[in-house]
Structures are given as structure tokens and as C-alpha cells.
Amino acid sequence: MVASGLYLRLFVINTVMTGFFFTVGSIELSMSNSVGEAFNCPAEVCRCGLDPRGRVKVVCDRGDLGDPIPIRAMDPLTEVLIIAAPDDKPNSLTIGPIFQSLAKLEQLKITNSFVPAIGKHSFWGLRSLRTLDLSLNNISALxxxxxxxLITLEDLLLDGNIIDSIPSAAFRHLPALKRLSLARNHLSEFVPRLFYGLHRLEELELSDNPLQELEPEVFRDVRLLRTLRCRRCRLTYINPLLLHLLPDIVTLDLGENGFHYLDKNAFGDLPKLRHLYLDGNQVTVLTSGVLTGHNLTTLSLARNRMMTVDPAAFVNVSVTELDLSSNRLQSLDPFVFLPLNQSLRRLKIGANPLQVSHLWSSILSPRVQLNLSELDVADIPIGRDQHFQTDLFSFHHGIKSLNLSGTAFNYLPVEVIRSLPSLRQLDLSFNKLSSLTDLSLSALSALQGLRRIYLHGNPWYCDACVIGPMLKWLDISPASRHIKDGCRGLKTNAGNLTADYINDDGAQPCPVCQDPPSVAGVELPRLDHVNLPTCNYPPMLIDSQGLPSKPATAAGATLTPMGRFVIFLENPLYLALVCGVAVLLVAAVCAALAIVSRHAASYYTNEGKRSKTGQPVDPAVSDESEGLFPLTARVGHRGRILKVEKKATEQRMDAIENESQLLSKNNNGRIKDDTAEQVSPSSARTNGVVAITVTSRGVHCPAYPPVEQPERSLF
Structure with missing residues (x-):
């Protein structure tokens, strides 16, 4: 039976049986169902079958397994043995030279089993073993x-133990070892020649050990190392000689240590460096020359304390993926990324106190000429800047992934969506969106390549008018499929979320209604489309143009004039416009009043000059004289020129001339040479003649006839 099982496994590929073509997967499935009959298997505590590569596999992961490990009940042809346990049911095992009967074993994994020690010669005779995983145990020493x-062993995983010391040359019996993990132990120092014999080692994982320093002498035997990871190792300094001894390093991960400063040309001895992780340190500035000459695929400087980046930091540098998020950058030189315009494809710049104007000038402006496919600007308040919203991404049509999480958007500008025709992933989580308008949904539907959109963490308003169109879009859009698959929580009351609704990191994977109260806390995909709450518009719904928007209304839904006025005033653009017009009107009225007041003051100030004759003017006589003698006086320069136009009849003018001659005879024919001529008519008013005094200052008509004076002598 065993021989027939082996024959089938070797002959299964591309075999035609009873007229049908069977694939490898289908044969493996059929053999898995009958493997209990074909192979020995301790079915009480383990499961047996074939892995995707067709190897005989035994899995014992139910937990609470104690000694002895049922090795004798396993088939000698077993190639993969996995012994594990859930966290709440750990195993309690010891190991020793008990695996010799499994000479075909290629992969051995014993985890979460409280193994206290490895023991001497425990794996003697396992000449086919390639992978040994003893992580998450209680091993304290090697x-x-x-x-x-273990002359064929390639992968050794010892992470998650309590190892605090390792002697020199402890791994010298592993000549083929390529990957070694000692992460999450208690190692505080390394002895010299620790890695003696590991001439083929390519990956070394030392993270989460309190090492504080990496001595160059320790790494003298692993010069072919290509990956070195030492995150959270309390490092504050890297000896240049260490990197000089490791010229083949491709990936260097020194994240979450205590580096404050990066020396110029610090990585100059690593010509093959492609992935550099320095995130989570305390670097305050990225100076020029640190990365000169490097062709990096990944550069992570996130979660440092950088306040500035030298404008020449990326000169003669090539970077494909750059992470500068969660720093203290307040501004960026407009040309700092210009040297990367041919190489940079993925950029994370979010969670910095950057102004949108700096984001535009240094990254998104066409003069920088970046050709980005992924952009992360999370937690930068783009939504508060009305000027840059609409055309912020208009020159980056090739962006496929855009993270706008936490960017203070209270509506989704249609122009942003239309400017990104290649978009495949869009993160709109943790904004202020209460709905998506019809225009926004139409623009999202036009993105043929959109496959994933994140909408959780927004205050969605879930009544029939507001959320109805959006629910229809969620039902049919491929981009929302993961939302429906990921919404695992049940319907809750008034926003009380179930425990399985929250992810481990506290993020909400599913969009949830915030209002009205009747559906608060309900996940959008679980809303009843038919029995949605009746229409009651939220305080603010605006479309992509920044104008008040009324979503598609249900039958009978109306908005009162006062409601429209409130929505109108809540729009900051309209409010500013109304205030501006009011200020202009007030200014115009004030200016008009000032002009009128000034004209009136000028008129009354010059009134004395117009009527002054040496004695007051009698209004009654003036009115009467105006009826008898309508004259138009036009005063010239300083009142010295008086032009009198005759408006009376010839008869009246003759009467005035006769009276004047009579007056001259009474005064002995003497006429004073003065600046004025005095004409005195007779006291009889029946002739219709009125006395007139004509001077250079004007015309005066006295109220009573002039009194006759006696002759005046010259002496």
C-alpha cells in the first residue's frame, strides 16, 4: 500500500486516468483523504497528509501535548513534521535523540512548546533536514x-526564546546554513568568532536583543552576509569597520535604535546596498553625502525627528521607495526631490506638519517632474486648503495607490478623482465624510482599475437620501468587495461596537453609521436598503465644487428655506462672499455720506460771501425784488466782476434810469467814484420802482424806501 502511494505521487503530474486529466492539486487532495490508510499516523493528536509540494506531512497543533512526542506512531517516510499549539493551550515537551527514525525529514518545527533545551545530538542522522524551527520556546543556552x-541544514530559527549566551563556534557543524534567526532573545553581547564555520550565511536576524554594540570582530566569519537586521538592539553607533567587513550587504535594517546623526558617506563601503531601514531612530537632519553614490530600492527614515532635509541630500542618489512619514518636517526645499525624478516611484510623506503649499512645490508641482505610482500624504490637512484641493494631483495621472487617510476632507472633490485615472487603491479613512455625492460616486465608478477603497473612520450619515446612492455603489463596485468581506461585526445599539469589530491596531475595518441615532453603530453593508431612516439632512453636505449639495431625495423629502439658508451659510466660501459684499456696501454708504456732508459744510461756509453787503439781507424784500427784477448774477474772479443780465421789460429799465438821473441832480451832479453805484428810487412804491444798491459784492434791495438826506458839502 505504501509502495502504491509512492508510485501515485511520482506519476501523478500530467497523467490521464479514465479519460480525464488530473492536476497535481486534485490528486494531492484525494491522497490526503486516504493518507490515514496509506501511512502511519497518530490520529489521536495529529493530522497527516501531503503538503503542496507532495511531501508527507504530519501536523500536531491541537495543544496540551506532553511527553513523549508520538514519533514511533509516525510513518518513516514523513518529510514535514510540525508540532505547535494555540496560545491558550501550549505544549510541554522535551527533545533529545528521538528523531532518528524519521530519516527523510526535511522540515521540523516545534514551537510554543516550552522546550527548555535542545540537548546533545538530538538531530543526529537527519541528513535531509533543511529547516529547523525551535522558536517560541524556553531555550536559555546553546x-x-x-x-x-545537520550538515544539510539551511534555515535555523531560534527566535522568541530566552537565550542569553552563546559560546564561540556554536554553529560550526552547520556548514550549509544560509539563514539564522536569534531575534527576541536576551543576548547582551557576542563573543569573538561566534559565527565561526558559517561561511555560507546570507541572512542574520538579531532584532530585539539588548546588544548596544556590534563588534566588527564577531562578523569576520560571515563576509558573504547579504541581510543584517538588528532592530531594537539599543544601538547608538555603527563602527565603520563592521560595514567594511560586510561588502555584500544588500539589506541593512537598523530601525528603532538610538541613532542621532548619520555620518557623511556612512554607507560608502556597501556598494551593493539596496534596502536601508533607519526608521524609528532620532535622526534630526538628513545631510548631503550620507547616501551619495547609492542605488537604493528602499529607504526608510520614518518616525525620526527630522526637521529638515538638506537640498543636496539626494544628489547622485537613486531611490525607488522613500519613506519620510511621521517626522517633524515643516517645509521642504522645492528642488530636494528633483534628483529622484527618474527613480522615485513610491513616496510616503504623511504625518508631517507640512503646509499644502510645500507639498505642492516640492513634490506635486510639474517642475519637479516626479513620476509616482504610490503616494501617502496621510494626516496632512489637505482638506482644509480650498485653493489646492482640486488641482493638487492634476499632474500625476500615473498614481495607482493614494493614501488620503486623516486629511480632513469633509467632501470628496470630483477633480481629485478625475485626475487619477490609473488609481487602483484609495484610502479615505478617518476623514470627515458624511456621504459621497452622486458626482463623486460617478467619478469613482469611472475608475476601471479601482480595486480597493477604505472608508472606515468617517461619520457616515445613514438616511434614505444621503446614504442610499452610496449603498447601491457599494453593492456593485469591485473596489468595495473587501469591505463586505471584512465587516464581521453584528448590528449594535447606538454605536456600541462588538469586540470582533475592532482590529488589533484599533482601526475600524468597516464603515459605520454615526447618525441618525436609530442606526448609529451599524455597518454600512448591513443596512437595510428598504427600511432606511427617512430623510433628515445633516448640517453640511457639499459637492466637489464646494457648493451646497442636495443628495438624491426620496419621495416626499423636502428641505425648508431656513434649512437651505443654514446650509448656505455653513459653506465657508459663501460665508466669506456674503461678508465681503456686506463690507463693500457699508463702505460705499459711508463714502456717500462723507461726500454729502462735505458739500453741505462747504455751502454754508461760503454763504456769507454770497450775501455780504455791509448790512443784513431782508428776506421779504429779497423775495419781492426777485419778482420785480429777476436777475442772474454770475460772479467771476474774487467777486470783482459782476455780470448782470437784464430780465425785466424795457419800461421798468427806463423808470430806473429816470430815477437815477433825478437822484444825481439832487446831489449837485456829483457822483462818487466808488466801487459801487447807488441808485435811489423815489419813496412812492406805486410806480413799481424799487431802490437797488449795486456793488462789486452783489445786489441789495432794502426793505424800506431810502430816507432823503440833506445836501452834503464838500467842506
């Missing part, structure tokens, strides 16, 4: 004899 006989 000795040279632990790994004897």
Missing part, C-alpha cells in the same frame, strides 16, 4: 553539540 549531524 552548546556546540546541539547541532551535530
Amino acid at each position: 552548546v556546540e553539540s546541539n547541532f551535530r549531524g
Whole structure:
């Protein structure tokens, strides 16, 4: 039976049986169902079958497994053995030289089993073993004899133990080892020649050990190392000689340590460096020359304390993916990323106190000429800047992934969506969106490549008018499929979320209604489309143009004039416009009043000059004289020129001339040479003649006839 099982496994690929073509997967499935009959298997505590590569596999992961491990009940042809346990049901095991009967074993994994030690010669005879995983146990020390006989071993995982010391040459019996993990142990120092014999080692994982320093002498035996990770190792300094001894390093991860400053040309001895992780340190500035000459695929400087980036920091540098998020950058030189315009494809710049104007000038402006496919501007308040919203991404049509999480958008500008025709992933989480308008939904539907959109963390308003069109879009859009699959919580009351609704990191994976209260806390995909709350518009719904928008209304839904006025005033653009017009009107009225007041003051100030004759003017006589003698006086320069136009009849003018001659005879024919001529008519008013005094200052008509004076002598 065993022989027939082996024959089928070798002959299964591309075999035609009873007229049908069977694939490898289908044969593996059929053999898995009958493997209990074909192979020995401790079915009480384990499961047996074939892995995707067709190897005999035994899995014992139910937990609470104690000694002895049922090795004798397993088939000698077993190639993969996995012994694990859930966190609440850990195993309690010891190991020793008990695996010799499994000579075909290629992969051995014993985790979460409280193994206290490896023991001497425990794996002797396992000449086919390629992977040994003893992580998440209680191993406290290693000795040279632990790994004897493992001449073909390539992967050794010892992370998550309590190892605090390792002697020199402890791994010298592992000549083929390529990957070694000692992460999450208690190692505080390394002895010299620790890695003696590991001439083929390519990956070394040392993260989460309190090492504080990496001595160059320790790494002298692993010069072919290509990946070195030492995150959270309390490092504050890297000895340049260490990197000089490791010229083949491709990936260097020194994240979450205590580096304050990066020396010029610090990585100059690593010509093959492609992935550099320095995130989570305390670097305050990225100076020029640190990365000169490097062709990096990944550069992570996130979560540092950088306040500035030298304008020449990326000169003669190539970077494909750059992460500067969560720093203290308040401004960026407009040309700081210009040297990267041919290489940079993915940029994370979010969670910095950047102004939108700096974001535009240094990254999104066409003069920088970046050709980005992924952009993360999370937690930069783009939504508050009305000027840059609409055309912010208009020159980056090739962006496929855009993170706008936490950017203070209270509506989704249609122009932003239309300017990104290649978009495949859009993150709108943790904004202030209460709905998506019809225009926004139409623009999203036009994105043929959109496959994922994140909408959680927004205050969605879920009545029939506001959320109805959006629910229809969620039902049919491929971009929202993951939302429906990821919404696992049940309907809750008034926003009390179930425990399985929250992710481990506290993020809400599913959009939830905030209002009206009757549906608060309900996940959008679980809303009843038919029995949605009746229409009651939220305080503010605006479309992509920044104008008040009324969503598609249900039958009978209306908005009162007062409601429209409130929505109108809540729009900051309209409010500013109304205030501006009011200020202009007030200014115009004030200016008109000032002009009128000034004219009136000028008129009354010059009134004395117009009527002054040496004695007051009698209004009654003036009115009467105006009826008898309508004259138009036009005063010239300083009142010295008086032009009198005759408006009376010839008869009246003759009467005035006769009276004047009579007056001259009474005064002995003497006429004073003065600046004025005095004409005195007779006292009889029946002739219709009125006395007139004509001077250079004007015309005066006295109220009573002049009194006859006696002759005056010259002496």
C-alpha cells in the first residue's frame, strides 16, 4: 500500500486516468483523504497528509501535548513534521535523540512548546533536514553539540526564546546554513568568532536583543552576509569597520535604535546596498553625502525627528521607495526631490506638519517632474486648503495607490478623482465624510482599475437620501468587495461596537453609521436598503465644487428655506462672499455720506460771501425784488466782476434810469467814484420802482424806501 502511494505521487503530474486529466492539486487532495490508510499516523493528536509540494506531512497543533512526542506512531517516510499549539493551550515537551527514525525529514518545527533545551545530538542522522524551527520556546543556552549531524541544514530559527549566551563556534557543524534567526532573545553581547564555520550565511536576524554594540570582530566569519537586521538592539553607533567587513550587504535594517546623526558617506563601503531601514531612530537632519553614490530600492527614515532635509541630500542618489512619514518636517526645499525624478516611484510623506503649499512645490508641482505610482500624504490637512484641493494631483495621472487617510476632507472633490485615472487603491479613512455625492460616486465608478477603497473612520450619515446612492455603489463596485468581506461585526445599539469589530491596531475595518441615532453603530453593508431612516439632512453636505449639495431625495423629502439658508451659510466660501459684499456696501454708504456732508459744510461756509453787503439781507424784500427784477448774477474772479443780465421789460429799465438821473441832480451832479453805484428810487412804491444798491459784492434791495438826506458839502 505504501509502495502504491509512492508510485501515485511520482506519476501523478500530467497523467490521464479514465479519460480525464488530473492536476497535481486534485490528486494531492484525494491522497490526503486516504493518507490515514496509506501511512502511519497518530490520529489521536495529529493530522497527516501531503503538503503542496507532495511531501508527507504530519501536523500536531491541537495543544496540551506532553511527553513523549508520538514519533514511533509516525510513518518513516514523513518529510514535514510540525508540532505547535494555540496560545491558550501550549505544549510541554522535551527533545533529545528521538528523531532518528524519521530519516527523510526535511522540515521540523516545534514551537510554543516550552522546550527548555535542545540537548546533545538530538538531530543526529537527519541528513535531509533543511529547516529547523525551535522558536517560541524556553531555550536559555546553546552548546556546540546541539547541532551535530545537520550538515544539510539551511534555515535555523531560534527566535522568541530566552537565550542569553552563546559560546564561540556554536554553529560550526552547520556548514550549509544560509539563514539564522536569534531575534527576541536576551543576548547582551557576542563573543569573538561566534559565527565561526558559517561561511555560507546570507541572512542574520538579531532584532530585539539588548546588544548596544556590534563588534566588527564577531562578523569576520560571515563576509558573504547579504541581510543584517538588528532592530531594537539599543544601538547608538555603527563602527565603520563592521560595514567594511560586510561588502555584500544588500539589506541593512537598523530601525528603532538610538541613532542621532548619520555620518557623511556612512554607507560608502556597501556598494551593493539596496534596502536601508533607519526608521524609528532620532535622526534630526538628513545631510548631503550620507547616501551619495547609492542605488537604493528602499529607504526608510520614518518616525525620526527630522526637521529638515538638506537640498543636496539626494544628489547622485537613486531611490525607488522613500519613506519620510511621521517626522517633524515643516517645509521642504522645492528642488530636494528633483534628483529622484527618474527613480522615485513610491513616496510616503504623511504625518508631517507640512503646509499644502510645500507639498505642492516640492513634490506635486510639474517642475519637479516626479513620476509616482504610490503616494501617502496621510494626516496632512489637505482638506482644509480650498485653493489646492482640486488641482493638487492634476499632474500625476500615473498614481495607482493614494493614501488620503486623516486629511480632513469633509467632501470628496470630483477633480481629485478625475485626475487619477490609473488609481487602483484609495484610502479615505478617518476623514470627515458624511456621504459621497452622486458626482463623486460617478467619478469613482469611472475608475476601471479601482480595486480597493477604505472608508472606515468617517461619520457616515445613514438616511434614505444621503446614504442610499452610496449603498447601491457599494453593492456593485469591485473596489468595495473587501469591505463586505471584512465587516464581521453584528448590528449594535447606538454605536456600541462588538469586540470582533475592532482590529488589533484599533482601526475600524468597516464603515459605520454615526447618525441618525436609530442606526448609529451599524455597518454600512448591513443596512437595510428598504427600511432606511427617512430623510433628515445633516448640517453640511457639499459637492466637489464646494457648493451646497442636495443628495438624491426620496419621495416626499423636502428641505425648508431656513434649512437651505443654514446650509448656505455653513459653506465657508459663501460665508466669506456674503461678508465681503456686506463690507463693500457699508463702505460705499459711508463714502456717500462723507461726500454729502462735505458739500453741505462747504455751502454754508461760503454763504456769507454770497450775501455780504455791509448790512443784513431782508428776506421779504429779497423775495419781492426777485419778482420785480429777476436777475442772474454770475460772479467771476474774487467777486470783482459782476455780470448782470437784464430780465425785466424795457419800461421798468427806463423808470430806473429816470430815477437815477433825478437822484444825481439832487446831489449837485456829483457822483462818487466808488466801487459801487447807488441808485435811489423815489419813496412812492406805486410806480413799481424799487431802490437797488449795486456793488462789486452783489445786489441789495432794502426793505424800506431810502430816507432823503440833506445836501452834503464838500467842506
